[in-house]
Amino acid sequence: MPIEKFEIQPLFAIPYARADLGHAITPDQIDYVKNLKMVRNRDNLISENLYIFEEPELKVLAAAVQEALDRYARDVMGISQKLYVTQSWALMNPPNVGMHAHAHSNSIVSGSLYYCELPEPVSRVFFDRHTMYRQIELNPENDRRNLYNSPINMITPKTNELFMFPSDINHMIEANGSSEPRRAIAFNSFVKGRIGDYRDVSELTI
Ligand SMILES: [Fe+2]
Numbered sequence: 706m707p708i709e710k711f712e713i714q715p716l717f718a719i720p721y722a723r724a725d726l727g728h729a730i731t732p733d734q735i736d737y738v739k740n741l742k743m744v745r746n747r748d749n750l751i752s753e754n755l756y757i758f759e760e761p762e763l764k765v766l767a768a769a770v771q772e773a774l775d776r777y778a779r780d781v782m783g784i785s786q787k788l789y790v791t792q793s794w795a796l797m798n799p800p801n802v803g804m805h806a807h808a809h810s811n812s813i814v815s816g817s818l819y820y821c822e823l824p825e826p827v828s829r830v831f832f833d834r835h836t837m838y839r840q841i842e843l844n845p846e847n848d849r850r851n852l853y854n855s856p857i858n859m860i861t862p863k864t865n866e867l868f869m870f871p872s873d874i875n876h877m878i879e880a881n882g883s884s885e886p887r888r889a890i891a892f893n894s895f896v897k898g899r900i901g902d903y904r905d906v907s908e909l910t911i
Pocket residue numbers: 807808809815876891
């Protein structure tokens with residue numbers, strides 16, 4: 706007798722959020738970020754200034770990012786504490802250059818903001834749910850991949866979009882297949898407020 710009832714249910718899921726910040730992106734801010742001094746990262750270029758959202762020239766953009774982080778804290782994480790931007794920087798991938806796989810330490814939520822026109826074809830961001838060495842790799846067949854079993858998932862960013870994800874997920878950017886530079890702003894965040902529980906002696910105010 707074949708089994709008549711066989712259900713698959715999620716236990717947990719990893720979220721990400723995307724928000725259109727087009728209303729807060731102005732030509733002056735685009736010029737300011739494009740003209741920041743860039744230095745060599747590993748393969749791509751990164752701004753020398755790693756706290757760019759503290760610059761008065763980017764006040765409007767920084768406020769919009771804060772609003773999006775507030776939404777993420779409330780709607781995605783369901784927490785009452787505040788997320789605030791720690792470091793923030795500009796990135797530029799020249800043609801044929803992507804970004805190696807990495808995660809963001811000492812951060813809770815990280816974000817990428819595609820503040821100016823993304824060149825076509827748009828390089829995708831790949832996420833790898835496994836952050837550790839795996840002695841046994843049981844990967845699904847290609848035509849049987851789904852949200853539960855895929856080791857990798859990806860997104861295609863859009864111009865003006867802010868994309869936010871948990872900082873501990875490994876991610877990489879595929880090589881820029883266009884003839885134009887691919888530009889983005891990235892940032893980390895941390896939490897402010899009271900966490901833990903007084904009676905549990907786990908209370909911490911940060
Ligand atoms: Fe990153």
